[in-house]
Amino acid sequence: MFKSSLYPFFKNMAFKLDAEVAHELTIKSMNYLAPWVNNRPSDPRFHCSSFGLNFKNPIGLAAGLDKNAEAISFLSYLPFGFIEVGTVTPVPQAGNAKPRLFRYPDEESLRNCMGFNNLGMDLVFKNIENANRREKILGVNLGKNKITPNELAKNDYATLYQKFAPIADYLVINVSSPNTPGLRDLLQDSGLREIFQEVALKRKVCARPLLVKVSPDMTHEELTSVVELVKEFNLTGIIATNTTIMPERGAGGVSGKLLFQKARLTRQYLLEQLKETPEIELIGVGGFGSFEDCLDFWSRGGKLIQLYSSFVFQGPKILHDIERQLGLEMTKRKVTSFEEFRSSLK
Numbered sequence: 001m002f003k004s005s006l007y008p009f010f011k012n013m014a015f016k017l018d019a020e021v022a023h024e025l026t027i028k029s030m031n032y033l034a035p036w037v038n039n040r041p042s043d044p045r046f047h048c049s050s051f052g053l054n055f056k057n058p059i060g061l062a063a064g065l066d067k068n069a070e071a072i073s074f075l076s077y078l079p080f081g082f083i084e085v086g087t088v089t090p091v092p093q094a095g096n097a098k099p100r101l102f103r104y105p106d107e108e109s110l111r112n113c114m115g116f117n118n119l120g121m122d123l124v125f126k127n128i129e130n131a132n133r134r135e136k137i138l139g140v141n142l143g144k145n146k147i148t149p150n151e152l153a154k155n156d157y158a159t160l161y162q163k164f165a166p167i168a169d170y171l172v173i174n175v176s177s178p179n180t181p182g183l184r185d186l187l188q189d190s191g192l193r194e195i196f197q198e199v200a201l202k203r204k205v206c207a208r209p210l211l212v213k214v215s216p217d218m219t220h221e222e223l224t225s226v227v228e229l230v231k232e233f234n235l236t237g238i239i240a241t242n243t244t245i246m247p248e249r250g251a252g253g254v255s256g257k258l259l260f261q262k263a264r265l266t267r268q269y270l271l272e273q274l275k276e277t278p279e280i281e282l283i284g285v286g287g288f289g290s291f292e293d294c295l296d297f298w299s300r301g302g303k304l305i306q307l308y309s310s311f312v313f314q315g316p317k318i319l320h321d322i323e324r325q326l327g328l329e330m331t332k333r334k335v336t337s338f339e340e341f342r343s344s345l346k
């Protein structure tokens, strides 16, 4: 059995290696481990639904860990409620120069300047087709190629949407990575509007839930304008947040505990903005590392959460810990469904 108790042993070895080498080896070996995963049935009390999809639980895997959709068969065995793969770009690209992934173990944080390294949409599509998803909800995170000028970015997003909509449960427009030069400029009103307009044409042909991922470095004014566009173009929701820039640490984007407060404030602002439109979803990501962090988000009206860094540092144990504490809290509050639990927090 691949039990979470094995993770400290695995981590001890992996953390002796360069961060990206360890990451690559882990992804490549994951599917071989799949048959040994202790695959427990999910607790029906944790089931929840959002944008027409039924999630086994509200905790998902954030984009960037399985960029090429190579480990879905393994990841779908773990108690994630949903998995997001990508960022995938139309044509393959190598990403930025190495080293480009750094750990801060004492702060349970990472810094990366990967730059959307991925195998490109055709291979990623094949990987998804060949994966055993075990009915897990699968999101695909879309990004433009580095060589595509911002004026033509809309075409990349439309092409990617068209490619993956038939095979994905939901799609994400990612314009918030700090590692592709000029990408975040697309978060401005005119850039996003053009992308949403172009993707809307493809969405008429194959309608899928569509979200946009925002940066924790945006001003309230910028966030408000994203909310307005999300409403105008009937997007499904917003994912908050991507990594943050901390130039004092070096280039790239910081994730994990060092990001938590900034991402939390962004989420709080967005939850306020979306109060009158509960049909627009806010998926929380950025620094979640404990049940208490999740509880904070749920008690402010949030529902779905994604993890990346805390999964790297704590392994599958973080998922078991959140489930166990959620179960205890639900019993204490005498509620039998996740929706009832959220209502009990108000």
Ligand SMILES: Cc1cc2nc3c(=O)[nH]c(=O)nc-3n(C[C@H](O)[C@H](O)[C@H](O)COP(=O)(O)O)c2cc1C
Residues within 6 Å of the ligand: 062, 063, 064, 065, 067, 086, 087, 101, 110, 111, 112, 114, 116, 141, 174, 177, 213, 241, 242, 243, 255, 256, 257, 259, 285, 286, 287, 288, 306, 307, 308, 309, 310
């Ligand atoms: C190494 C690494 C690569 C990432 N790559 C992507 C990516 O390709 N696309 C994306 O939308 N987010 C990417 N992210 C951001 C995560 O999806 C997430 O938004 C961020 O790490 C904050 O969550 P966390 O604090 O739980 O790690 C990446 C993060 C890390 C650490």
